[in-house]
Amino acid sequence: GAVVSQHPSWVICKSGTSVKIECRSLDFQATTMFWYRQFPKQSLMLMATSNEGSKATYEQGVEKDKFLINHASLTLSTLTVTSAHPEDSSFYICSAARQGNTIYFGEGSWLTVV
Amino acid sequence: DAKTTQPPSMDCAEGRAANLPCNHSTISGNEYVYWYRQIHSQGPQYIIHGLKNNETNEMASLIITEDRKSSTLILPHATLRDTAVYYCIVTDTGTASKLTFGTGTRLQVTL
Numbered sequence: 001g002a003v004v005s006q007h008p009s010w011v012i013c014k015s016g017t018s019v020k021i022e023c024r025s026l027d028f029q030a031t032t033m034f035w036y037r038q039f040p041k042q043s044l045m046l047m048a049t050s051n052e053g054s055k056a057t058y059e060q061g062v063e064k065d066k067f068l069i070n071h072a073s074l075t076l077s078t079l080t081v082t083s084a085h086p087e088d089s090s091f092y093i094c095s096a097a098r099q100g101n102t103i104y105f106g107e108g109s110w111l112t113v114v
Numbered sequence: 115d116a117k118t119t120q121p122p123s124m125d126c127a128e129g130r131a132a133n134l135p136c137n138h139s140t141i142s143g144n145e146y147v148y149w150y151r152q153i154h155s156q157g158p159q160y161i162i163h164g165l166k167n168n169e170t171n172e173m174a175s176l177i178i179t180e181d182r183k184s185s186t187l188i189l190p191h192a193t194l195r196d197t198a199v200y201y202c203i204v205t206d207t208g209t210a211s212k213l214t215f216g217t218g219t220r221l222q223v224t225l
Binding site: 004006034036043044045049091093103107108 | 216
């Protein structure tokens with residue numbers, strides 16, 4: 001069964017609004033989670049590293065004020081896309097490392113901005 | 115992290131073994147080889163990983179050459195549900211959670 005869960009699976013929002021995506025580790029604690037974005041027919045691109053109890057680390061070119069990451073507990077990280085625009089429409093995926101260095105991914109969240 | 119090279123696509127007949135190659139000629143001593151697959155519109159699924167010894171689990175086998183410069187993922191009896199993009203990723207244990215994805219191999223399993 002799934003060890004990392006995302007919610008919602010898909011969301012449609014209006015341009016200019018904000019949307020939050022949750023990533024939960026099931027049955028294990030994850031001090032670090034990762035957020036990826038994937039555009040159609042492209043590979044996954046790492047956006048940021050989410051650290052429990054501290055600020056996220058963003059990859060070059062990713063706007064930290066637009067993609068807000070909060071990792072308030074050892075089992076939950078959230079990604080908020082602020083002032084979303086159509087070009088933010090994408091597949092967002094999170095991952096977390098379970099004990100033993102095996103990294104598991106969530107099911108992904110489809111965001112469509114209209 | 116070491117870079118990997120994979121063929122962009124492969125076909126395999128259902129029931130046959132699928133052998134997916136990966137080159138990682140710049141791999142360093144502390145780097146593992148991980149394999150994931152992504153079925154359309156889903157998050158990547160962990161398959162297997164190894165350091166230098168061959169590994170086998172319920173999903174697949176991983177064969178790593180003695181010089182560790184290449185590896186092969188083997189799906190022993192491919193089914194239609196194995197159709198996916200397969201990613202070979204090399205990363206060290208210190209950053210094992212941070213995976214950099216290449217373009218992968220699109221495996222098409224056919225009847």
